[in-house]
Amino acid sequence: xxxxxxxxxxxxxxxxxxxxxxxxxxxxxxxxxxxxxxxxxxxxxxxxxxxxxxxxxxxxxxxxxxxxxxxxxxxxxxxxxxxxxxxxxxxxxxxxxxxxxxxxxxxxxxxxxxxxxxxxxxxxxxxxxxxxxxxxxxxxxxxxxxxxxxxxxxxxxxxxxxxxxxxxxxxxxxxxxxxxxxxxxxxxxxxxxxxxxxxxxxxxxxxxxxxxxxxxxxxxxxxxxxxxxxxxxxxxxxxxxxxxxxxxxxxxxxxxxxxxxxxxxxxxxxxxx
Amino acid sequence: xxxxxxxxxxxxxxxxxxxxxxxxxxxxxxxxxxxxxxxxxxxxxxxxxxxxxxxxxxxxxxxxxxxxxxxxxxxxxxxxxxxxxxxxxxxxxxxxxxxxxxxxxxxxxxxxxxxxxxxxxxxxxxxxxxxxxxxxxxxxxxxxxxxxxxxxxxxxxxxxxxxxxxxxxxxxxxxxxxxxxxxxxxxxxxxxxxxxxxxxxxxxxxxxxxxxxxxxxxxxxxxxxxxxxxxxxxxxxxxxxxxxxxxxxxxxxxxxxxxxxxxxxxxxxxxxxxxxxxxxxxxxxxxxxxxxxxxxxxxxx
Numbered sequence: 001x002x003x004x005x006x007x008x009x010x011x012x013x014x015x016x017x018x019x020x021x022x023x024x025x026x027x028x029x030x031x032x033x034x035x036x037x038x039x040x041x042x043x044x045x046x047x048x049x050x051x052x053x054x055x056x057x058x059x060x061x062x063x064x065x066x067x068x069x070x071x072x073x074x075x076x077x078x079x080x081x082x083x084x085x086x087x088x089x090x091x092x093x094x095x096x097x098x099x100x101x102x103x104x105x106x107x108x109x110x111x112x113x114x115x116x117x118x119x120x121x122x123x124x125x126x127x128x129x130x131x132x133x134x135x136x137x138x139x140x141x142x143x144x145x146x147x148x149x150x151x152x153x154x155x156x157x158x159x160x161x162x163x164x165x166x167x168x169x170x171x172x173x174x175x176x177x178x179x180x181x182x183x184x185x186x187x188x189x190x191x192x193x194x195x196x197x198x199x200x201x202x203x204x205x206x207x208x209x210x211x212x213x214x215x216x217x218x219x220x221x222x223x224x225x226x227x228x229x230x231x232x233x234x235x236x237x238x239x240x241x242x243x244x245x246x247x248x249x250x251x252x253x254x255x256x257x258x259x260x261x262x263x264x265x266x267x268x269x270x271x272x273x
Numbered sequence: 274x275x276x277x278x279x280x281x282x283x284x285x286x287x288x289x290x291x292x293x294x295x296x297x298x299x300x301x302x303x304x305x306x307x308x309x310x311x312x313x314x315x316x317x318x319x320x321x322x323x324x325x326x327x328x329x330x331x332x333x334x335x336x337x338x339x340x341x342x343x344x345x346x347x348x349x350x351x352x353x354x355x356x357x358x359x360x361x362x363x364x365x366x367x368x369x370x371x372x373x374x375x376x377x378x379x380x381x382x383x384x385x386x387x388x389x390x391x392x393x394x395x396x397x398x399x400x401x402x403x404x405x406x407x408x409x410x411x412x413x414x415x416x417x418x419x420x421x422x423x424x425x426x427x428x429x430x431x432x433x434x435x436x437x438x439x440x441x442x443x444x445x446x447x448x449x450x451x452x453x454x455x456x457x458x459x460x461x462x463x464x465x466x467x468x469x470x471x472x473x474x475x476x477x478x479x480x481x482x483x484x485x486x487x488x489x490x491x492x493x494x495x496x497x498x499x500x501x502x503x504x505x506x507x508x509x510x511x512x513x514x515x516x517x518x519x520x521x522x523x524x525x526x527x528x529x530x531x532x533x534x535x536x537x538x539x540x541x542x543x544x545x546x547x548x549x550x551x552x553x554x555x556x557x558x559x560x561x562x563x564x565x566x567x568x569x570x571x572x573x574x
């Protein structure tokens with residue numbers, strides 16, 4: 001890998017939290033099942049530059065949590081702040097990476113990546129910035145293609161570029177690689193690690209994959225079944241840059257993986273309320 | 274319309290790529306993209322124009338059979354050669370001659386085109402307003418359906434009273450007929466935008482108009498084109514129906530005049546021209562659609 005071999009160890013991520021979630025709850029009403037208690041007093045602090053992965057059973061409200069941080073969903077209890085400012089709606093502080101890329105099929109890859117700048121009406125220095133992002137993601141030659149001409153992995157790399165277009169402090173990723181096959185997914189994890197080390201963003205990533213969570217995260221947060229709350233917040237003391245070849249043989253890897261799996265399996269057998 | 278919906282469903286694992294993109298393009302991840310799929314897929318079966326050609330030949334053969342063997346009298350069904358002769362006499366003529374098809378065709382076409390433009394534009398405008406605002410939707414939707422359920426042929430005489438026997442009434446009826454399919458299709462298409470795409474625009478703090486222009490309108494394009502496809506033929510229909518009620522010139526007049534002198538071959542010739550025109554208009558809309566909405570036709574080129 002040509003990227004600088006920066007170790008994130010000793011970074012002491014416990015500074016002032018950039019993302020501060022205190023006792024956040026959420027209940028929403030659906031037509032079919034009445035009121036649903038999605039989140040129950042969730043506490044989570046994420047420091048500047050940290051990479052935190054959230055795993056949890058399906059429907060535990062982890063996507064809801066991410067949508068709240070993105071300003072797309074409201075919360076009805078507790079406080080939620082980014083950089084010490086309460087979240088009241090979408091802000092330029094965050095870039096969102098959606099499931100399955102979510103590119104606009106009628107725009108070229110380049111136009112898709114430029115979209116956040118176009119919408120904000122910020123055109124200055126846009127071209128150079130977009131070129132830089134595309135090159136970083138290995139999409140330099142694909143800017144004039146349309147999304148349907150790209151593979152799923154390339155589409156999601158474009159999705160990440162788009163989220164980075166406004167140079168946000170925070171990247172929120174909602175199961176970004178869930179639709180990809182296992183090999184592509186590992187490769188995308190490597191890419192994301194590289195992009196993160198190059199850009200120093202704070203990343204909150206939601207995933208179903210335990211190996212992905214351990215590979216990417218400084219911390220892995222395990223959430224309970226609905227109503228979602230934080231069950232465990234585990235440090236991943238494995239030095240970076242990590243690779244899938246070596247990480248599995250790391251002594252802490254197996255212990256972490258089985259701990260997370262145990263927590264998740266216990267959830268499966270617990271009857272839902 | 275369901276066809277359009279399934280088409281737009283993403284299959285993220287799909288790799289459609291040219292072989293000329295070398296491994297230098299991507300970094301470590303080049304392996305992921307190294308399965309080039311040829312862009313032109315072998316077509317199974319025969320081409321569409323061949324099928325259409327066979328259909329035409331069979332149709333004419335049956336026609337000849339009906340005239341020659343079953344001896345259908347010419348005032349009911351004229352022989353193909355009589356129709357051909359009538360066609361030829363109208364086409365192989367000075368375009369400025371009042372006896373040819375060119376002047377009436379131009380008159381009908383230009384009225385239909387004007388009506389089509391007005392009706393489609395109004396349909397798109399009102400469809401957009403209805404899609405954007407529940408209030409406008411509740412206000413206008415009942416009237417739109419009431420209008421659509423009225424037989425247009427019955428309103429046509431009214432329109433002639435309002436707009437006179439000139440081009441005005443032809444344009445008005447063509448517009449009236451084109452209006453509804455564009456209205457309903459653009460309304461449906463604009464409402465069909467995927468929530469994830471709307472979330473994307475919300476996360477970027479996009480204005481309502483930006484969301485409309487960047488996401489909703491392109492998303493509705495396949496629907497709108499389906500509406501335009503219907504509307505263009507309806508506009509032609511509308512212009513001719515209006516001409517039947519009274520006009521100085523136009524293909525409707527050509528048909529009425531031929532009818533008046535029991536020139537059945539002449540009526541058929543005019544109908545053939547209108548049929549061909551319908552096919553031409555329909556296929557030009559389709560061609561335009563394939564150019565504009567290329568992303569919805571991936572892998573079908």
